[in-house]
Amino acid sequence: MTRVAAFLLRRRGGKGWHWTDVFTWMWLIGGVVLMFGPAVWLAGSSFKSPAALAEFPPSILPYVTAEATVEGYEKPLPLYRVAGEDGETRILAQVRRIGIVAQMVDPKAPGEIVKVNIADRTPVREISFATENYTEPFLHFDFFLYLRNSLFVTLMATLITLVTNSMAAFALSKYQFRGRSFVMLLILATLMVPLSVILVPLYSIISAMGLFNSLWGVILPTVATPTGVFLLRQYMLTIPDELIDAARMDRASEWQIYWRIVLPLTAPALAVLAIFSVVWRWNDFLWPLIVLSRKELYTLQVGLNTYAGELNVQWHYILAMTVVTMLPVVLVFVFLQRFITTGIAGSGLK
Amino acid sequence: MAAQPILKKAGTALAAPVAWLAALIDPPLRGLQKATGLNGMAAFFLAPNMAIFGIFVLFPLVINFAYSMTGGSALFLEQRTYVGTEQYERLLTCGNYLDKQSCTEDLFWNAAGNTAVFVLFQVALMTVFAMITALILNRELRGRGFWRAVFFFPVLLSPVVVGLIWRWILQRQGLLNYLLHQVGMEPVLWLTDRFWAFAAAIMVSVWAHMGFYALILLAGLQAIPKDLYEAAEMDGTRPARVFWRITLPLLMPNLIVVVVLALIRAVQIFDEVYVLTGGGPGTSTMFLTQYIYEIGFAQLIRNPGLAAAASILMGAVLVVLTLLQLAASRRSQNAGGGK
Incomplete structure (x- = not known):
């Protein structure tokens, strides 16, 4: 020691x-x-029953009062530990409570009713995980739909981001053309145009395109990330031009050079961008909140906010669904955080 | 371990159709290449990204000005009536600028005032906490990767999750009040008291983002040459003096980036506070982005023109902050290069 x-x-x-x-x-x-x-x-x-959640002081583990079915009573009765006069403790089931006196029966001998002062009894507690907090929202609410929508938006947006951003980065790093630096400046300038500044016109454009209340309306405005273009371009600049010249000598087309040579060599940067994009799109809130008004189209974040905003908040479901929403990001954190922390430390992007 | 071959198999199975697709579009692209030359291909590669940029960022930015000069509740620009600078006047007119009740649009002034106070405290606290964390993570620690990850964890969480986590902890019968109860203190109505709700909004957003800024500062600290510290140690310089004379000046570029990034993000604060407090109690934690959202989208009779005007005013603040950043980083670079 x-x-x-x-x-x-x-x-x-x-x-x-x-x-x-x-x-x-x-x-x-x-x-x-x-x-x-x-x-x-x-x-x-999130594993506690609604009764356990309402307790104050809260317990650390999800305890519930143990119950037993007793002959002659329809409902299961709660069990209590009762200290008898002789100092011996017995476990009794409570039938009803009147004022400070509880009427109790011995589950083994249900005929005789014992009257006990409520100060003399403590509930028998056992650990029980309320897994129905997790299953119920999926079976009886729309959470399965929300999960599906979130997955669709995240995967599609990431896929399109990787393709369009890497194509643009390829053009900006491997071609000499007039206006290249202007295009680069334009892309970097849009870093300064956050979503909250263009909400109104963007919404009208999405509506005019018929993408209001469509998952594509959530996906498309987010995919042309300036940070992605910038990150990939910086990486592609390190790929030697000789490689590309050699491929051109061998009569490779430009598309083949992009697809077969540059893209595989950019894999590490693509992986970083993919991780970022998945986290960004999974976590997006304000824009889906505006574009999606039909309940069955909600993403997890919007659905969760809606249920949490109800007058009578059902915390046991909310907590469980928050854990589900958190899960992919926690997995990214556990397995991939090294990528991200070194990525941020290196380039200062988010 | 068993998952690896399966993943690999899935990967190759998935790659085959993608490769096939890529091969399929090669012949027409060869044709395009022949017709347009190399620069034409550059345009082809840029096109998808720039089209999305143009439609969903640049074009909205331009017509936002048009929106801010129109009135009514119609969504599409051609159905709206031109009102000139009326929306801006409505936002900016006040009987007495110290009293927000006297303003025509008192909700806007309330949101602007809240945002100013929020930005001031949040950025200050964030910078101080991030700085301390970075200095500590820069020490010789066992398991530095782990400790770095610890402070980074909340950065990845979604704002909705952050808001709900803290709503659960700060509620009347939540964990924090239980801890207060344990040390014999009265419970506090964290989210329904004006002062505490505002304080909670600041603390929660600092909690959620501090790790990101700490990492930027840490990168700056690690770039400071070690021999400077060794020389200082040989001269017997006191640690405090080393910090003020070596660490802080050399960290300045990163510190400026952190402060300005934090400022720009704090001005737009919305998601986590909206989930945490909903802007309440009353309108005491309603900030500018929420104002824009409420006016333009959430209320029954929407006013896109007013929302657009407010968003342009907010955008102007952001542009000023960004220009300040550019100026400051240029100055600090010149100062560094001159020596």
Whole structure:
């Protein structure tokens, strides 16, 4: 034990603990609690029954009061631990409660009713995961549709983004033509035109094209990402031009050069853009909220917001569906975060 | 491990039709190439992306000005009536600029004021927290990749998920009030009290985005040459002096990027706060983007002209901020190059 502690507390150079070391570890450990804690708490709560969710103080694990079916009673009765006068505790089922007196029966001998002061009894609790929080919204609400719409939007938008952005990046990195720098400047300038500035005219254009209340209306305005073009172009610039000249000598067409030579060599940058695009499109909220007004077309984010905005919020379903919505991004985080964190550190894009 | 061959098989199965498709369009493209030459092919490769750009970004940007000078509730421009600068006047007219109640469009001034206060506090807090985190992550730590990931986690979450996570924690009987209860404090109505709802909006958005800015600063810190620190150590320079004289000046370009990016994003704040508070209580956490959304889309009688005018005013602020960034980064580059 002490060797483990010595190993963990060992510092470079073997000097003692400076206050900055203490502060560093407090910040890091506080960071773990603060950054992961809220999401973990939400995920834990999502397995609780509505009754357990309403409890205050809240418990960490999803407890429910145990119940038992007793002969002669239709509904299952809640079980309580009752301290008898002789100091022995018995487990009794409660039939009804009148004021501070509970009428209880022994499940083994249901004939005799025992009267117990409610202060003398504590509920028998057992851990139970309310998996119906997850299954119900898919079976009885539209969440299956929302999931399908979100998947469709995310995959289609990412696919189109990869194709159009890489084509544009290819043209901007491997061809000399007049106005090239103007086109590049134009693309970078659109970085400064956020969605919230062009909401009204964009909406009217989408409507004029008949794409209002269509998933394509959600997909198309988002696919020509300037960051994607920029990222891919920077990467393609590092591909030697000799390679392309050699291919031209061998009578390869420009399309073949793009498709068979440049694209495979750009794979790492394409992978980074694909990850980004999946996260962006999966998380999009404001634009789908405006374009989609028919319920069956909602994406998960819009559907979730709608259910959470109802007057009588059904938290047990909301929490479970939030976890489902969070899941793909958590998977990206677990398996691919190294790509992203180094990608951002390298290029400062988001 | 078993998943790998399956994935590979699926990959090749998927690649075959795509490759076939690519091969199929090659002959007509060869024809195109013959007809137009290399530059023609450049235009061909640019076309899809630029068409989407043009239709969905540039064109809307241009007609947004036209929208802002028309009135009525009709959606399409040709059915709208020209009103000149009326919408702007409506947004900007106030009896007394210190009292938002005296403005014609008091909701707009409320949103603008809220946004200004929000931007001020959120960007300041964000920069300070990101800076501390970056300095700490830049130390010699075991498992640095893990710690870096920790602070980055919330950045990936969707704004709706962020909003709901914190709504769940900040609700009346939520985790935070339970923790307060544990240390013997009174529960706080986090989301229904004007002051606390505003504070919560700031804290939640800092929580959600801080890791991104910390990474940019970390990249800047790691680019500072190590021998500068070694020289300072040999001279026996105090750590505080090292920070002010070496770290901060050399980090300045990254710091400016962080501040301006944070400013630009904070001005447009909408999603997570909208899910968290819905702009409430009352209109105390309603910001500019939500105002535009409500006026242009959510309310019963929409007013696209007014929403367009408000969005142009917001866009003007964003352009000014971006120009400031360009100027500042040019100045810091010149200062660096001069020495």
